[in-house]
Amino acid sequence: MDEIMRKLKVMYTEEQIQKRIQEMAEQLDKDYQGKDLIVISVLKGAIFFSVDLVKKMKTPVIFDMMQVSSYQGTQSTGNVIIKKDLDEDISGKDVLILEDIIDTGYTLQYLKEYLQTLNPSSLKIAVLADKKERREIDVDIDYTGFEIENKFIVGYGFDIDQKYRNIPYIGYIEE
Numbered sequence: 001m002d003e004i005m006r007k008l009k010v011m012y013t014e015e016q017i018q019k020r021i022q023e024m025a026e027q028l029d030k031d032y033q034g035k036d037l038i039v040i041s042v043l044k045g046a047i048f049f050s051v052d053l054v055k056k057m058k059t060p061v062i063f064d065m066m067q068v069s070s071y072q073g074t075q076s077t078g079n080v081i082i083k084k085d086l087d088e089d090i091s092g093k094d095v096l097i098l099e100d101i102i103d104t105g106y107t108l109q110y111l112k113e114y115l116q117t118l119n120p121s122s123l124k125i126a127v128l129a130d131k132k133e134r135r136e137i138d139v140d141i142d143y144t145g146f147e148i149e150n151k152f153i154v155g156y157g158f159d160i161d162q163k164y165r166n167i168p169y170i171g172y173i174e175e
């Protein structure tokens, strides 16, 4: 076991995560009944959450992905670039962004503004985790899995330098 794995404490178990995602899926089925929904999963972290969520939904969805990254400057800024763009045409469609976490808010603010320029008929955001305390820019979140404390989380898609995404639960490092 490495140092990180040894220090990792459980924040949400696999069961707790699946139970919450089931609730979110039921809510989304209600809200998008009869709609043509395109979900956009934000690579890479949100893939884990996205796959579990859409499999629990009864509404047929079109599954698309985007990848963005922010320049790692001296501070967290709004310098976001698109690394992988959409495949689907979202104009006139109902669109739901699926993101793993909202932290400062810069990533989702950028994505929302970009997607809005493509004229979807509606645009909403679902996140698995929200670290409210860290917000620097106000972004409306429509669906939230867990509101979490200001702790660095790992597993279930969340990484440390790309590693540990495959841990099946959400853990945090006890400093």
Ligand code: IMP
Residues within 6 Å of the ligand: 045, 076, 100, 101, 102, 103, 104, 105, 106, 107, 108, 151, 152, 153, 154, 158, 159, 160
């Ligand atoms: P934002 O632009 O600051 O809202 O950043 C969101 C991105 O920061 C997410 O997509 C994650 O990649 C990353 N992130 C923020 N907090 C954590 C965390 O606790 N663990 C792992 N990644 C995180």
Ligand code: MG
Residues within 6 Å of the ligand: 043, 044, 045, 100
């Ligand atoms: Mg990420």
